Amino acid sequence: xxxxxxxxxxxxxxxxxxxxxxxxxxxxxxxxxxxxxxxxxxxxxxxxxxxxxxxxxxxxxxxxxxxxxxxxxxxxxxxxxxxxxxxxxxxxxxxxxxxxxxxxxxxxxxxxxxxxxxxxxxxxxxxxxxxxxxxxxxxxxxxxxxxxxxxxxxxxxxxxxxxxxxxxxxxxxxxxxxxxxxxxxxxxxxxxxxxxxxxxxxxxxxxxxxxxxxxxxxxxxxxxxxxxxxxxxxxxxxxxxxxxxxxxxxxxxxxxxxxxxxxxxxxxxxxxxxxxxxxxxxxxxxxxxxxxxxxxxxxxxxxxxxxxxxxxxxxxxxxxxxxxxxxxxxxxxxxxxxxxxxxxxxxxxxxxxxxxxxxxxxxxxxxxxxxxxxxxxxxxxxxxxxx
Amino acid sequence: xxxxxxxxxxxxxxxxxxxxxxxxxxxxxxxxxxxxxxxxxxxxxxxxxxxxxxxxxxxxxxxxxxxxxxxxxxxxxxxxxxxxxxxxxxxxxxxxxxxxxxxxxxxxxxxxxxxxxxxxxxxxxxxxxxxxxxxxxxxxxxxxxxxxxxxxxxxxxxx
Ligand SMILES: Cc1ncc(COP(=O)(O)O)c(C=O)c1O
Numbered sequence: 001x002x003x004x005x006x007x008x009x010x011x012x013x014x015x016x017x018x019x020x021x022x023x024x025x026x027x028x029x030x031x032x033x034x035x036x037x038x039x040x041x042x043x044x045x046x047x048x049x050x051x052x053x054x055x056x057x058x059x060x061x062x063x064x065x066x067x068x069x070x071x072x073x074x075x076x077x078x079x080x081x082x083x084x085x086x087x088x089x090x091x092x093x094x095x096x097x098x099x100x101x102x103x104x105x106x107x108x109x110x111x112x113x114x115x116x117x118x119x120x121x122x123x124x125x126x127x128x129x130x131x132x133x134x135x136x137x138x139x140x141x142x143x144x145x146x147x148x149x150x151x152x153x154x155x156x157x158x159x160x161x162x163x164x165x166x167x168x169x170x171x172x173x174x175x176x177x178x179x180x181x182x183x184x185x186x187x188x189x190x191x192x193x194x195x196x197x198x199x200x201x202x203x204x205x206x207x208x209x210x211x212x213x214x215x216x217x218x219x220x221x222x223x224x225x226x227x228x229x230x231x232x233x234x235x236x237x238x239x240x241x242x243x244x245x246x247x248x249x250x251x252x253x254x255x256x257x258x259x260x261x262x263x264x265x266x267x268x269x270x271x272x273x274x275x276x277x278x279x280x281x282x283x284x285x286x287x288x289x290x291x292x293x294x295x296x297x298x299x300x301x302x303x304x305x306x307x308x309x310x311x312x313x314x315x316x317x318x319x320x321x322x323x324x325x326x327x328x329x330x331x332x333x334x335x336x337x338x339x340x341x342x343x344x345x346x347x348x349x350x351x352x353x354x355x356x357x358x359x360x361x362x363x364x365x366x367x368x369x370x371x372x373x374x375x376x377x378x379x380x381x382x383x384x385x386x387x
Numbered sequence: 388x389x390x391x392x393x394x395x396x397x398x399x400x401x402x403x404x405x406x407x408x409x410x411x412x413x414x415x416x417x418x419x420x421x422x423x424x425x426x427x428x429x430x431x432x433x434x435x436x437x438x439x440x441x442x443x444x445x446x447x448x449x450x451x452x453x454x455x456x457x458x459x460x461x462x463x464x465x466x467x468x469x470x471x472x473x474x475x476x477x478x479x480x481x482x483x484x485x486x487x488x489x490x491x492x493x494x495x496x497x498x499x500x501x502x503x504x505x506x507x508x509x510x511x512x513x514x515x516x517x518x519x520x521x522x523x524x525x526x527x528x529x530x531x532x533x534x535x536x537x538x539x540x541x542x543x544x545x546x
Contacts, residue, residue, distance in 0.1 A: 297410065
């Protein structure tokens with residue numbers, strides 16, 4: 001049997017992640033330094049790890065309820081109410097998922113029928129498009145623009161909407177650009193959406209990582225609440241990527257549909273992680289604050305560094321990425337990153353990994369120690385000057 | 388501007404330029420603020436945390452509990468002063484609870500420290516009793532874990 005012929009054409013049609021492709025190179029290189037990883041460098045706060053360990057000591061090693069422990073769902077709802085002013089019912093409006101990743105997948109599968117259009121603003125996180133395709137949707141990419149600081153504008157949105165539009169992905173604070181949506185930005189988007197039958201899939205996984213102002217959730221607009229599915233999680237806010245825990249909240253009917261997929265395909269999220277997450281929600285506000293302040297300082301170091309090198313860099317106010325423009329070097333994104341890696345041994349991700357409109361940009365992550373960032377910037381400077 | 392203090396407390400090697408960038412301030416503002424903190428004795432010094440054990444230097448540290456009779460009008464302060472002026476005394480705290488003063492003493496040998504206690508601390512007027520505890524191993528000091536791995540072992544690349 002030729003196994004390759006057995007693979008579904010849909011899967012064959014999905015390219016492997018552009019990031020992965022590029023970074024097989026890095027793994028072979030011993031002394032490369034990196035600004036490429038998309039996860040916190042902090043270790044999960046000790047009280048949270050300790051709660052996980054304690055749950056294991058007590059022998060809590062079984063399945064949890066499908067939607068997650070009630071205590072955790074209650075804490076999630078309290079947190080969302082306290083931080084973002086959105087109220088959900090823990091009984092029928094929350095599912096604890098295996099990361100935000102699972103939530104993206106099961107949301108799209110629950111909503112989309114063949115031919116439905118899913119609007120995906122780009123540059124953005126790499127999994128929306130494949131998940132939309134796997135769900136049978138027609139992904140419609142919407143190119144965000146550096147002139148708008150990569151925010152979604154009502155004009156761009158109106159242009160992308162057709163009678164077939166079923167879902168809008170709203171990925172802010174954004175990976176890879178670091179862009180955020182302020183209240184004023186959201187007001188205009190809400191005006192466009194409020195009378196339309198379009199579900200907003202709001203990926204707010206970086207909600208705790210905004211600098212200067214608080215994150216605003218589109219779900220906090222009463223006219224949008226029922227149309228919005230909020231996706232959030234513990235990976236970035238509490239430095240818990242490896243625990244694999246996220247959650248999603250929204251209209252009870254949509255949650256009930258997603259619950260079916262979650263129940264049959266996943267069963268439940270990791271039990272140990274759920275115990276740890278309860279502790280995180282109850283007692284880790286000060287850790288979140290500490291990490292936020294540290295990221296903010298590194299962010300300033302990085303923006304300042306790229307600007308001093310002579311690369312245009314709009315001020316990113318969210319997540320932990322900066323997205324400088326490298327057009328002035330005459331190289332395209334892949335060339336820039338490949339040469340930077342081979343000549344100066346610094347790994348940065350080409351903007352094109354996040355959509356074609358990422359051409360001319362690179363994504364540098366500042367979830368690294370300041371020393372690492374300063375050394376990497378020094379090398380980037382040397383490289384740019386040598387061109 | 389408290390944040391400057393937090394930064395320097397963790398890393399006193401940061402330059403004024405670096406701090407300015409990190410906090411989004413001008414170098415002059417940072418310079419002035421640090422100078423003010425120094426003048427007001429808010430910043431008392433710029434120490435380095437050293438794991439002497441790794442250098443092969445054999446030092447001993449002891450924590451000594453003192454019970455003291457407080458003095459009319461000056462409480463424990465006068466006795467404390469007579470103690471903390473010794474250079475061997477690295478730290479000296481007034482305590483609540485079962486005893487009154489904690490003294491952290493460093494010396495070359497246990498004998499040296501024991502003699503210091505016997506000859507200098509115990510005979511002090513108003514000192515009622517001493518209890519000496521030697522430190523066997525330092526796990527963490529000044530917020531820093533001594534044997535912590537600092538290597539970044541994240542996967543080189545995830546999505
Ligand atoms: C925008 C965005 N959404 C979702 C995820 C998935 O995170 P997790 O599955 O760890 O919650 C990531 C991870 O990088 C991300 O950047």
